[in-house]
Amino acid sequence: MGAAGARRARRAGGEPPAAPPGPLLRISGLTKGFPVDGERIQVLSGCSLEIDRGEVVAIVGQSGSGKSTLLNMVGLLDTADGGEHVFNGVDVTRLGEAGRARLRNTGIGFVFQSFHLLERRTALANVSVPLVLNGMPLIRRRALARELLESVGLGHRLGSRPHQLSGGEQQRVALARALSLNPPLILADEPTGALDAATSSAVLDQLISQARKRNAAVVIVTHDPLVAEAADRRITIREGKTFEEP
Amino acid sequence: MLRSLISGLVLAFAGSRANISRTILSCAGIVVGVGALIAVVTAGHVGQTYAKAYGEANTGVAATYEVTSPAPVDDVEAFEEDMLRAGGEAVALQQPLDSAGIQLRQGTSVFKDPTVFYTDPSLSDIRRMNLVEGRWFTEADKGSLAPVVVLSENLAEQLDPSGGYADLQIGNSEWLRARVAGVVEGTAMDDWGGSGTVYLMRSPATEEMAFPAGIGAADEMGMGLTYRVRVSPDGSPGEEAFTERLAGTSWRWGPQADTEMLIVFRADSFEEIEEVLGYLSLGLFGIAGITLTTGMLGVLNVGLVTVRERRRELATYRALGADRFAMFVVVVAEAVVVSVVAGLIALLGCYGIAGGVQAFVGDMLPAGVSVTVPLQGVLVGLGSAAAVGLLAGVIPAWRALRTSVVAGLRE
Ligand SMILES: Nc1ncnc2c1ncn2[C@@H]1O[C@H](COP(=O)(O)OP(=O)(O)O)[C@@H](O)[C@H]1O
Numbered sequence A: 001m002g003a004a005g006a007r008r009a010r011r012a013g014g015e016p017p018a019a020p021p022g023p024l025l026r027i028s029g030l031t032k033g034f035p036v037d038g039e040r041i042q043v044l045s046g047c048s049l050e051i052d053r054g055e056v057v058a059i060v061g062q063s064g065s066g067k068s069t070l071l072n073m074v075g076l077l078d079t080a081d082g083g084e085h086v087f088n089g090v091d092v093t094r095l096g097e098a099g100r101a102r103l104r105n106t107g108i109g110f111v112f113q114s115f116h117l118l119e120r121r122t123a124l125a126n127v128s129v130p131l132v133l134n135g136m137p138l139i140r141r142r143a144l145a146r147e148l149l150e151s152v153g154l155g156h157r158l159g160s161r162p163h164q165l166s167g168g169e170q171q172r173v174a175l176a177r178a179l180s181l182n183p184p185l186i187l188a189d190e191p192t193g194a195l196d197a198a199t200s201s202a203v204l205d206q207l208i209s210q211a212r213k214r215n216a217a218v219v220i221v222t223h224d225p226l227v228a229e230a231a232d233r234r235i236t237i238r239e240g241k242t243f244e245e246p
Numbered sequence B: 001m002l003r004s005l006i007s008g009l010v011l012a013f014a015g016s017r018a019n020i021s022r023t024i025l026s027c028a029g030i031v032v033g034v035g036a037l038i039a040v041v042t043a044g045h046v047g048q049t050y051a052k053a054y055g056e057a058n059t060g061v062a063a064t065y066e067v068t069s070p071a072p073v074d075d076v077e078a079f080e081e082d083m084l085r086a087g088g089e090a091v092a093l094q095q096p097l098d099s100a101g102i103q104l105r106q107g108t109s110v111f112k113d114p115t116v117f118y119t120d121p122s123l124s125d126i127r128r129m130n131l132v133e134g135r136w137f138t139e140a141d142k143g144s145l146a147p148v149v150v151l152s153e154n155l156a157e158q159l160d161p162s163g164g165y166a167d168l169q170i171g172n173s174e175w176l177r178a179r180v181a182g183v184v185e186g187t188a189m190d191d192w193g194g195s196g197t198v199y200l201m202r203s204p205a206t207e208e209m210a211f212p213a214g215i216g217a218a219d220e221m222g223m224g225l226t227y228r229v230r231v232s233p234d235g236s237p238g239e240e241a242f243t244e245r246l247a248g249t250s251w252r253w254g255p256q257a258d259t260e261m262l263i264v265f266r267a268d269s270f271e272e273i274e275e276v277l278g279y280l281s282l283g284l285f286g287i288a289g290i291t292l293t294t295g296m297l298g299v300l301n302v303g304l305v306t307v308r309e310r311r312r313e314l315a316t317y318r319a320l321g322a323d324r325f326a327m328f329v330v331v332v333a334e335a336v337v338v339s340v341v342a343g344l345i346a347l348l349g350c351y352g353i354a355g356g357v358q359a360f361v362g363d364m365l366p367a368g369v370s371v372t373v374p375l376q377g378v379l380v381g382l383g384s385a386a387a388v389g390l391l392a393g394v395i396p397a398w399r400a401l402r403t404s405v406v407a408g409l410r411e
């Protein structure tokens, strides 16, 4: 997505620009290691992943297998040591810090296990953050944030702060925030890990249905077999590599 | 870049509002420091206007010479013309008269103590005459057959003002009905005895009363007339050049006068005031600067502590699309917002204090002087507050940027 495209998108009210051809995300041969006590621990040693628009993909694997590490790179929060990574037609390995930030803002929505809402800030203000960073004027971003909170069933909690909300409600605020600029990709790292079973399935249903409504792809890292079941595809990480499950 | 700047500012503002306790904590030091700075500027300004008003009322505006003529001056008019030619912009006679010779009388009371000056309308072009009532002399008063006077306030208070100070008389053995044109705020310089000052206007009707031996004749001490001469504000021509030029034309106005006796010196206190105030404000600025630095260290400290606490918050911003520059702006702008808010609080405090002081001592201050925070105080105060915030914000901001997004999100 070029700058002109992004500008057009903003003027059109957050609608994504015409999608470039090919899959939404293509990763191959991705490697990543971390220095630990002077040695380099190889966590990912050749991950490949291809995701189409609107697809819901679950990533499973044992704890410590590297699921979060992979997701952080898909989400442009961290850089890989090597490999190819094309997102929405952009070779992200060639982007600088500002370009990656811009792409995170408009192209990717995040839902974290621990919500990562800003404390002391209202639900409305939390949902507004990506809109502020996108340069949206006050009146429009207020209206849009309100609309988004209404769409996740929190129209009556606009002025609530995170500590006044239940875990499920907080995660719905985070979902509204992730959806706010209509990104083509939503990343969720164990989004229901901090929630009880009943709340989990409600939040998950909402995540998937909202994403499908907007034709956004979803990548969910999960332990929960039920979640994995709800996805279109399942990918396992084992010994630093990705495997497609049948 | 612009978008990062704007969004950084928006988030910073929202952040300072949301974290009131953090904001207040960082404020305290700045409030005191900026308050001290504004107080110093205000005090300096009041001091300067006070000294200027005092000096201009007592001695003259910048630059004023006191000129004592040699005696005798045969042609007073020519002497005065030549003072203008020598570089004077305005010339006024300001001749103290022998108080034994001229007194005031109203009814049966005689006032022999006031200092009496024989002077011209143009004196008000040289000195600041702060009129309390009526007006200063005009050229038209020259036609008056009665002597025209302006009285100092403390003298006027001893008189009966009814009917425009009716039956006020001036003279000694021979009394003339005096016309009071106005009342002026007294000055320490003119009121030697403390019992008031009379300004008697030079006119054909009064010349003989003022100078029984004739104007321009030598007095008992062999001295001539005393003048106030205003020259250019930068003090040119200097006293020497002025004296030389004036003495050079003595053949016109006093061929028998000994020009060695011509005395010219700078009367206004402008240069001394500037110098004293300069030293004074240097010291006060030093104190304010130290206070402000202490305040800045406070903001810096709070900034550093909160950045450690805020790594998660800042990482969240970055995950949601803030680039490094926007993050930098967020942290720096929060410090600036905090400092400017503190500066505004300090400013309000100073306005309050100045208002209180004015209510208390306002009556004692000379005309044109009041205790108020001057515009430069506002600018210096808010400017230094913003500068301190900027300085105090940069180090925490740089710290904040060193953490990786992933590490910040894991906290
Ligand atoms: N910043 C880091 N420094 C060192 N080791 C790390 C770092 N991040 C992750 N790791 C290691 O990489 C491995 C994979 O971590 P992670 O991706 O979080 O696993 P998962 O999410 O699948 O449980 C773990 O062994 C973890 O200790």
Ligand SMILES: [Mg+2]
Pocket (backbone or CB within 6 Å): A067, A068, A069
């Ligand atoms: Mg994990």
